[in-house]
Amino acid sequence: MLATNEIRAGEDVQRFLDREMSKELLRFTTAGSVDDGKSTLIGRLLHDCKAVYEDQLASVEKSRINRSGKAVDFSLLTDGLRAEREQGITIDVAYRYFSTPRRKFIIADTPGHEQYTRNMATGASTADLAIILIDASKGLLPQTRRHTYIASLLGISRVLAAVNKMDLVDYREDQFVRLSDEFFALATSLGISSVQCIPVSALEGDNLVQRSENTPWYSGPTLLEHLESTPIQPITQTKALRFPVQSVIRPDANFRGFAGRVASGSVRAGEELLALPSGQRARVESIVTFGGELPAAHASQSVTLKLSREIDLSRGDLLVSPDDPPQVSSRLNAMVVWLHATPLELNRFYLVKHTGRYVKAKATRLRFRLDVNTLAERAANKLEMNEIASIDFETSLPLFFDPYESNRTTGSFILVDPLSNATVGAAMIRETLPLPPETKSGDAGPFTLEERIQRHGHHPAIFAINGDRRRAEELERSLLDRGFEAVLIDQQEVPRAGREAFLSTLWRLGLVLLLWQEKQLDPQDRGLFGPTAGESWFEVSLTESIEEGSSFDRALHIAETLRTKHESTAGREN
DSSP: OOOSOOOOTTOOHHHHHHHHHTSEEEEEEEEESTTSOHHHHHHHHHHHTTOSOHHHHHHHHHOSOOOSSSSOOGGGGTOOSHHHHHHTSOOSOEEEEEEOSSEEEEEEEOOOSGGGHHHHHHHHTTOSEEEEEEETTTBOOHHHHHHHHHHHHTTOOEEEEEEEOGGGGTTOHHHHHHHHHHHHHHHHHTTOOEEEEEEOBTTTTBTTSSOOTTOTTOOSOOHHHHHHHSOOOOSOOOOSOEEEEEEEEEEETTEEEEEEEOOBSEEETTOEEEEETTOOEEEEEEEEETTEEESEEETTOEEEEEESSOOOOOTTOEEEOTTSOOEEEEEEEEEEEEOSSSOOOTTOEEEEEETTEEEEEEEEEEEEEEETTTTEEEOOSOOOTTOEEEEEEEEEEEEEEOOTTTOTTTTEEEEEOTTTOOEEEEEEEEEEOOOOGGGSTTOOSOOOHHHHHHHHTBOOEEEEEEEOHHHHHHHHHHHHHTTOOEEEEEGGGSOGGGHHHHHHHHHHTTOEEEEEESSOOOHHHHHHHHHHHTTOEEEEEEOSSGGGHHHHHHHHHHHHTTBOOOOOTTOSOO
């Protein structure tokens, strides 16, 4: 590597490594519209900082693909996928590391195409600063506004606007000033507190590392000078301890530790902690790392905590400060970036992955969809891929969280489709929602079937199943994965004399009942279902043969018709 950070004369390797480890680390991301020159800017920055391996540079120089018109196409240094090089676009997030004598840097080069907006959100989720590129010849485009909004949504308070391709507008000061004013207005409306605009040409290297003679009217810092001098603020505002448990470590009978990463605050040996959701308390006996025990651990450190006594604690649980616990609720509002081609379905169950914990959740209300061109809040009843909206959620179990603006780790979650296991959304929690009036504690009256139907999102039904028990179990799992409250019951385990009362009780719970027996139903069995279910009972024959797969699919299709119809309170989409 053509490195700027060489070992000084008389300095041993260990001292050099210690010096490098002591440097501050700045994570930043690049964003903007397609063809604004993000990959070229990063490639040129790495090259001019002498952070490119010689063999990598030689490979790029020999490449048959060169769209720059220069001896080296610097975009090829970051566009590593074959498809990216052939199409001349960024598709995946490319992470690059380099360092200077003052700081270490990790770059997330993100794609500009609208269809890959989800990758931009991924790359920006851990960034301290965002570089938003603006094509000087085209100005602020819709994708520029979308990426700037996502950066603000993800809590990035420092933004560098690189007005690129100044060579195409003859380095005109008036063009730079006009675009800078437009971007300042956009950033101000989004609440971004720190903005720096710099005129650059990634292709020519103007104002990246060295000050350019082509912009004598510009007196501000170069791009690298700004990266080296901008303050690095902690990504979490709360100072209270948040320690999500990632794993329980028990190498032998004498040690039981809880491994994880300190999301915020600090923890010291001897300190008392509160475990959630159990509510039990214990003191920290020791803080263990690979390099030995520590007296204290701080935000972003990965450690193992050994507690003074055995308590109920496992992966996904949370250790917190007893004096400053997080919010606890199963009803919350979040801003969501939708990442999947299949639109969001209201009242359908998804899996929420919050820290290391999975719970079932459903979107109950779409408050508004953001118009990225005007930043206006539009009424909507659906959410498509790459769109951003404010959504109310209800989870099956309470979450322990802080608002995203206070804590990125405990204030965010991802939505997972339980059928495909695909990540479909990224959410930033804004606030806790109050309990609806009919469910507040102290309300009189029993919980009705209609209320249970609304809570479950589907009507009750009875499936009278005969045939293979294994196939019946598969049907139960498929229904549960789709968000149905279903239960499989062996009819032979319920005495015939008490079956009607038994079914009536379960029916009032709003469940989808799968009543299985190996043989065909007789007329007496069929007579049990009508008084309870009316027309909402269905006979299904399941066998091991592939040909009977249509009966399985028919049962799933019938189940889909049981879902309640939900009309969004947000109104029609404009």
